[in-house]
Amino acid sequence: MILSRYERMIAKRYLLPGRGEAFIFLVAGISLVAVMLGVAALIIVMSVMNGFRAELFDKIVGLNGHAVIQPVGSNLPDWRNIARIAKQTPGVTSALPLIEQPLAVTYSGRTEGILVRGMRVEDIRSNATIGSKVLMGSLNSITAGSGRVAIGSRLAEALGAQVGSQISIFNPLGQATPFGTVPRVVSYTVGAIFEVGVYDYDIKYIIMPIEDAQTLLLIGDSVGMIEVNTVDPDRVNAILKPVENQIAGRAVITTWQQMNAQLFQALAVERVAMFTVLSIIILVAVFNILSSLIMLVRAKTRDIAILRTMGASRFGLMKIFMVVGTTIGALGVVAGLALGFVFLFFRQSIVDFVQLVTGQNLWDPSIRFLTELPSKTDPVEVTTIALMALVFSFLATLYPAFKAASTDPVQVLRYE
Structure with missing residues (x-):
């Protein structure tokens, strides 16, 4: 909106407090602060929620893949053939055999429910979600037949176990004897401790070579499922449709959308x-x-009437008040953007400080899933929020600007 020189001068004058106008300036200042807080709150909340979804997606898909092929029965004895079919499908990047079984683990008199995950050694070491999150020990020490496993950090904390500790995994489905089924208890050495960042994984998972998992569960050369990754997780159903037709009756496909x-x-x-x-x-x-x-x-009102008698146009007066209101909104948007980005940058420090001052656990991983407050700022959303605030601010100026332009100088100055 282009203003003439005198219109810019008057708009600037109206933005600053004059004699007897402190209350008006106070209300305008409150308006600016309110816009700032609204914009900052929207940016912070939307960024945190985007980060929460992105972190959950990365961690869940990083461990479970874009889809899993599960048997109609208990196990997949012909998993190599099914994995070959999946790998040859256009759009599929990997098809990895996997075993998952809920069991129990004991150490130093403590017992915890766990989820044993058997993976090929090369898959364990190449998994970015696990490999980049090792806190203690090394995944290189975990090999088939070594008796070494990797466990989640929360599980290690619950058991009081460290790297080198001997833990015992309890399998109730042991060998059958004349006196009934004898539970199977196998000891393993903790070779590595990892922290994925998702509480449910860090408190449950024990990862071991797939050969050791087969021995523990007494399932021979079978596997529990095949983890499939694709080029586009949002198109996983369309990509795996040919695979679904070929394995019909033997196995079923469950995508990440269905699982979560x-x-x-x-x-x-x-x-x-x-x-x-x-x-x-x-x-x-x-x-x-x-x-x-x-x-x-x-x-x-008196100033407006004088300006009208001096030749100021109605549209010129409208522009002055529209610029004043829009400027207040624009300054609030800029301040809100700055406040929102500063908060997001120091978000975890702020949460830790508030927890320290109040003594309350504001971010409990067992409830929030993730161990830290995530954030992912979307430039499109930030632009939308800023434009929305500016448009609302502009619309709010129309009625006052119209009233100012409608001022009748004759009626105002009649008794002057």
């Missing part, structure tokens, strides 16, 4: 709800801008 449907749907609903609720803060700030401009127009 409720979680990601809940996140999507909460994301929309939070955006809607927090947008109300910006609307409240916009109404503050509206009220401050109305009071400014009332206070400047």
Whole structure:
């Protein structure tokens, strides 16, 4: 919006407090702060929720793949053939054999429920989700027949185990004898401790070579499932459709959307709800801008009348008040962007400080899934939030600007 020199001078004058106008300036300042807080809150919440979803997706898919091929029965005895079919399918990047079985582990009199995961040694070492998160020990020490396993950090903490500790895994489905089934208890050495960052994984998982898992579970050369990764997780159903037709009757395919449907749907609903609720803060700030401009127009009625008699046009007066209100909104948006980015940069430090001061655990990994507060800022969302606040601020200026332009100088100055 182009202003003439005198219009810029008057707009600048109205943005600064004049004699007897401290209250109007206070309301305008409150409006600016409200816009700042609304924009910052939206950016912070949306970035945290984006980060939460991205972190969960990366960790879940990093361990479970984009889909798993599971047997119709208990195990996959012909898993090599099925893995070959999956690998040859266009769009599939890997098809890895996998064993997962819920069991129990004991150490120093402590017992915890676990999920034993058997993987090929090369798959264990090449898995980025596990390999980059080793806290103690080394994955290189875990080889077939070595009796060494990798366990989650939370599980190690619950058991009190360290690298080198001897843990015992309890399999209730042991060998059959004339006196019944004898449970199978096998001892393993902790070779590595990892922390994926998802509480449910870090408290449950024990990873071992697939050969050791087959021996522990007495399943021979069978596997429990085949983990499949594709070039595009969002198109996993279409990519694996040919595989589904070829293995029909022998196995079924479960995608990451099906395995975690409720979680990601809940996140999507909460994301929309939070955006809607927090947008109300910006609307409240916009109404503050509206009220401050109305009071400014009332206070400047005589000045407006004089300007009209000196030749100021109605549209010129409208531009002045529109610029004043939009400037307040724009300054609030800039301040909100700065505040939001600063908060996101120091988010974990702020959470830790608040926990220290209040003595409350604000981020319990057992409830929040993740061990740290995540964040992922989407430039498109940030731009949308800023534009929304600017548009609302501009719309709030229309009525006061119209009232100012409609001022009749004859009626105002009649008794002057």
